Amino acid sequence: MRLAHALLLALASSGLSQQAIQFSITKGPPGRQVGSTSSALARRATYSEKLINNISGAGYYVQVKVGTPPQSMTLLVDTGSSDAWVLSYKADLCINSDSTIECVDTFNPTKSSTHKLVNQSGFRVKYLDGGIALGDYISDDFSIGGTTVKSLQMAYVTKAVRNTGILGLGFSSSERAATKYPNIIDQLVDQKQIGAKAFSLYLNDRRTDAGAILFGGIDRDKFIGPLQVVPMLKSGGTYSSFEIDFSGVTIAYTNGTIVNISSSVLDHPAPAVLDSGTTLSYLPEEMASPVFSAVDSVFDPDLRYNLVDCGYLDKEHNLSLTFQFNNTATIVIPIRELVLDILGNYKIHPSVPFQRSCLLGIQSTDIFETQGTVKQSNFTLLGDTFLRSAYVVFDMSHYQVGLAQANLNSSTTNVIELSADEPSSLSSATGVAAQQTTYTPTTRPITTLSSASDSASDRLRPPTPLSELLGIIAVTLMSTIIGGAFAII
Numbered sequence: 334m335r336l337a338h339a340l341l342l343a344l345a346s347s348g349l350s351q352q353a354i355q356f357s358i359t360k361g362p363p364g365r366q367v368g369s370t371s372s373a374l375a376r377r378a379t380y381s382e383k384l385i386n387n388i389s390g391a392g393y394y395v396q397v398k399v400g401t402p403p404q405s406m407t408l409l410v411d412t413g414s415s416d417a418w419v420l421s422y423k424a425d426l427c428i429n430s431d432s433t434i435e436c437v438d439t440f441n442p443t444k445s446s447t448h449k450l451v452n453q454s455g456f457r458v459k460y461l462d463g464g465i466a467l468g469d470y471i472s473d474d475f476s477i478g479g480t481t482v483k484s485l486q487m488a489y490v491t492k493a494v495r496n497t498g499i500l501g502l503g504f505s506s507s508e509r510a511a512t513k514y515p516n517i518i519d520q521l522v523d524q525k526q527i528g529a530k531a532f533s534l535y536l537n538d539r540r541t542d543a544g545a546i547l548f549g550g551i552d553r554d555k556f557i558g559p560l561q562v563v564p565m566l567k568s569g570g571t572y573s574s575f576e577i578d579f580s581g582v583t584i585a586y587t588n589g590t591i592v593n594i595s596s597s598v599l600d601h602p603a604p605a606v607l608d609s610g611t612t613l614s615y616l617p618e619e620m621a622s623p624v625f626s627a628v629d630s631v632f633d634p635d636l637r638y639n640l641v642d643c644g645y646l647d648k649e650h651n652l653s654l655t656f657q658f659n660n661t662a663t664i665v666i667p668i669r670e671l672v673l674d675i676l677g678n679y680k681i682h683p684s685v686p687f688q689r690s691c692l693l694g695i696q697s698t699d700i701f702e703t704q705g706t707v708k709q710s711n712f713t714l715l716g717d718t719f720l721r722s723a724y725v726v727f728d729m730s731h732y733q734v735g736l737a738q739a740n741l742n743s744s745t746t747n748v749i750e751l752s753a754d755e756p757s758s759l760s761s762a763t764g765v766a767a768q769q770t771t772y773t774p775t776t777r778p779i780t781t782l783s784s785a786s787d788s789a790s791d792r793l794r795p796p797t798p799l800s801e802l803l804g805i806i807a808v809t810l811m812s813t814i815i816g817g818a819f820a821i822i
């Protein structure tokens with residue numbers, strides 16, 4: 334997760350209150366906000382993030398257990414960072430009596446007989462606003478999807494910036510630790526739980542509240558057609574984040590007109606970073622701008638985001654965006670996936686002409702420059718608004734990514750195991766023939782999340798293993814939101 338959710342900050346700071354923004358749980362997550370500086374972007378020193386401090390977040394979460402006897406934790410799933418971290422039961426954010434933040438689950442190492450201190454004060458993340466998350470590195474037993482990794486190194490955060498921990502799934506080279514260590518993916522392989530450093534991410538339809546993450550395997554019922562394989566890109570000489578070559582976007586209008594927006598309009602590469610910890614997707618300005626025209630979006634100068642007519646959601650529109658990678662692989666995003674009805678009663682700037690305004694799921698990376706978080710927007714950041722339409726296999730054993738159109742709302746499984754010895758497993762994997770359920774346009778009433786007691790834990794169900802197969806660990810991903818945050822101001 335690289336980027337704070339400036340939207341939420343804007344809303345928070347605009348003095349709107351209490352029920353300023355309402356999210357509907359049934360419609361999937363609203364803005365993920367947040368803040369950890371992470372992996373590749375973090376390493377480019379200027380890419381540190383704007384932090385939305387102390388505000389609860391929405392996201393895709395897994396439930397894990399840490400320690401002996403096991404303590405349950407809810408962690409945000411983040412392909413954009415590489416450390417797992419848990420919140421201390423003594424974290425400032427959680428015990429501060431002024432705070433209206435409710436920490437979802439915290440960890441108490443004194444109650445775990447398997448806990449070890451690895452490096453006191455060894456974990457430190459600095460955010461753009463000067464906020465700093467601090468903690469120790471510890472190790473303890475860590476259970477996910479019904480399997481247990483012994484003595485996993487993780488951070489134990491005492492000075493916190495968000496109310497849940499994070500499960501970073503990136504390359505260990507991007508860990509915050511001075512001495513790199515085997516992280517969860519490495520350990521799942523080292524401890525022979527899975528056969529390849531690989532996992533598959535299925536965020537699923539925005540209107541449903543559960544996706545899936547599968548460690549060590551591919552679920553062929555969850556995608557359509559052949560997996561398209563593209564190489565991961567190195568940055569600074571190593572594989573450090575899930576970056577792939579981004580060739581451009583094609584917009585298909587309902588009337589048959591096609592507009593190609595090639596990355597060749599840029600005078601530099603802008604590789605795409607696949608980041609489940611970021612809510613929206615961001616294109617370099619030169620590419621975002623024709624997208625804005627195509628969907629008639631309008632920039633809200635207060636919010637500093639492009640807004641779009643919510644009318645797109647009322648009926649099925651054929652307008653779609655096709656993202657192309659490495660000149661070959663494509664993922665199609667229907668416009669409805671890019672129209673986020675999360676603004677509630679936010680007072681839209683008078684210059685925005687829509688009867689009802691929605692947040693556009695694609696924005697310009699310029700926003701980071703104007704926020705001062707990055708100097709040059711030489712990247713494309715594909716967050717949840719992109720990832721939900723895709724099935725993505727992160728094959729870290731072979732430095733490749735498998736991409737296919739997601740078969741949304743799939744309720745069946747057909748799992749194959751991946752092996753470190755067989756790099757070709759991905760390119761030979763084929764999913765179902767076509768989308769198996771039918772999208773139904775709905776009007777989208779906004780439900781109310783009223784109080785801080787609407788904590789994530791109320792909404793989370795325990796993970797359900799999808800498969801008993803050896804060498805595969807299946808975990809249900811819950812997309813959820815936390816409403817109480819908006820009572821802060």
Ligand SMILES: *[C@@H]1O[C@H](CO)[C@@H](O)[C@H](O)[C@H]1NC(C)=O
Nearest residue numbers: 386387388425426429432821
């Ligand atoms: C976050 O917490 C810090 C210290 O606990 C406090 O100074 C700050 O005002 C809080 N910010 C928000 C937005 O609540």
Ligand SMILES: *[C@@H]1O[C@H](CO)[C@@H](O)[C@H](O)[C@H]1NC(C)=O
Nearest residue numbers: 452453454455456510511512
């Ligand atoms: C512990 O963390 C500190 C701060 O990051 C670092 O300087 C030190 O080298 C670390 N010690 C080890 C053994 O990694």
Ligand SMILES: *[C@@H]1O[C@H](CO)[C@@H](O)[C@H](O)[C@H]1NC(C)=O
Nearest residue numbers: 586587588648649650651652
């Ligand atoms: C969308 O495409 C389908 C088939 O391609 C067509 O039947 C339908 O009329 C189109 N809808 C619009 C709004 O153009």
Ligand SMILES: *[C@@H]1O[C@H](CO)[C@@H](O)[C@H](O)[C@H]1NC(C)=O
Nearest residue numbers: 586587588589590591626627
């Ligand atoms: C299709 O619609 C787009 C956007 O409204 C317009 O720019 C284009 O000229 C239209 N093409 C045709 C063939 O009507």
Ligand SMILES: *[C@@H]1O[C@H](CO)[C@@H](O)[C@H](O)[C@H]1NC(C)=O
Nearest residue numbers: 583584590591592593594657
């Ligand atoms: C857009 O790209 C597609 C596929 O690469 C190509 O078939 C089409 O001719 C291009 N259209 C324009 C207007 O460049």
Ligand SMILES: *[C@@H]1O[C@H](CO)[C@@H](O)[C@H](O)[C@H]1NC(C)=O
Nearest residue numbers: 562563564577578659660661
């Ligand atoms: C596309 O992928 C192939 C291998 O799959 C690789 O050789 C080639 O360099 C890639 N092209 C780009 C532009 O990344």
Ligand SMILES: *[C@@H]1O[C@H](CO)[C@@H](O)[C@H](O)[C@H]1NC(C)=O
Nearest residue numbers: 377600601602709710711712
């Ligand atoms: C970004 O692109 C500029 C050219 O516009 C180049 O000078 C710079 O080195 C690039 N930075 C990174 C981090 O790729």
Ligand SMILES: *[C@@H]1O[C@H](CO)[C@@H](O)[C@H](O)[C@H]1NC(C)=O
Nearest residue numbers: 538540741742770771772773
């Ligand atoms: C998936 O399920 C949700 C909730 O039932 C529904 O709103 C949506 O239309 C479905 N999407 C597809 C593609 O079937």
